[in-house]
Amino acid sequence: MTEAAYGSGKRSLGVRRTVNTKFVPPVRRDDEDEYGGELMRRCMPQASGKGRGVDEESPYAYLMTDDRLKNIDIKMVELIMNEIMDNGPTVTWDDIAGLDLAKTTIQEIVVWPMLRPDIFTGLRGPPKGLLLFGPPGTGKTMIGKCIASQSGSTFFSISASSLTSKWVGEGEKMVRAMFAVARCHQPAVIFIDEIDSLLTQRSDTEHESSRRIKTEFLVQLDGATTESEERLLVVGATNRPQELDEAARRRLVKKLYIPLPEEKARQQIIEKLLSNQSHSLGESEVQQVCQQTNGYSGADMANLCREAALGPIRSINFADIHHISIDQVRPITVEDFIKALSIIKPSVSDRDLQLYEDWNAKYGISA
Ligand code: ADP
Secondary structure, three states: OOOOOOOOOOOOOOOOOOOOOOOOOOOOOOOOOOHHHHHHHHHOOOOOOOOOOOOOOOOOOOHHHOHHHOOOOHHHHHHHHHHHEEOOOOOOHHHOOOOHHHHHHHHHHHHHHHHOOOOOOHHHOOOOEEEEEOOOOOOHHHHHHHHHHHOOOEEEEEEHHHHHOOOOOOHHHHHHHHHHHHHHOOOEEEEEEOHHHOOEOOOOOOOHHHHHHHHHHHHHHHHHHHOOOOOEEEEEEEOOHHHEOHHHHHHOOEEEEOOOOOHHHHHHHHHHHHOOOOEOOOHHHHHHHHHOOOOOOHHHHHHHHHHHHOHHHHOOOHHHOOOOOHHHOOOEOHHHHHHHHHHOOOOOOHHHHHHHHHHHHHHOOOO
């Protein structure tokens, strides 16, 4: 996964902070009107946390009095709140270039129902599972975040491969704890990146712990689906949809293809990234660059811009770097982009694209 060029603020599970490091409140607890106040009201004690081995000093002790977290280890809750609950900057639909049909479909089928559950009942009831599939770096994570931001939901984001690799032996508990904490923070969006590594077709060589994580995940997903009162949406993202098994395809009811950006979308990406930089590209030059980026993903475009932005820096004399003032750095030019085009190449092959198209024709919803 490529790091966000703008706006993702995504955390990488387990990298930045552990349960043992200093606590940073995930919500503003001094402001009752903020989301924190709402959370406190929803999860305030009906019963005391005493007697459950809950450390009263824990910043999350108040959460542990919620029955939905019964039998969940507070250390796990802390881990989820610190590492998986995402409080990064919000993402708007305008931050995501192109993908107009996908965006409209998502608004209709998931965002509005999350905003107005009273209207979207019965036949209009929202799906509880959504699959975003397509090449890497096309905005699937951005969309997951945007759904959460735009529906006023709490965003939980985890990479499925970390459940099987990083949290060996704990993955199953993590899954259970994550759903339990998400239930306390409804409406919530649980975004699972690389979901194929979790819900892959079974093989004889499958590890016992992976099998248990998968079973737990399916149980939780089914729970979220049958409890119509619950406002939980599971969004899975994958670059390898063909590896998902039948059980996964059935549960992630809506499958939405997130394709490579078209020329106009690529132009939007460049313009947005250049908007806060000093550059000399006119509209026709931006178009000229875009015409040469057929097959580039959104992430490739961001990399291209980063590479071009280094052009002016490379033209500075190394000895001058210490004292040069910022306005002596020359603007980014179209020549910088032309050079960058020879370095940054499209990351998705034609063969892979064909696989996505085929899978979309078979399982995707038309969007
Ligand atoms: P994915 O989850 O599909 O692998 P991401 O959502 O993580 O891709 O996108 C990676 C980065 O690529 C983003 O942070 C952004 O800089 C850029 N990007 C990808 N798609 C788009 C898009 N449609 N609009 C704007 N930026 C995009």
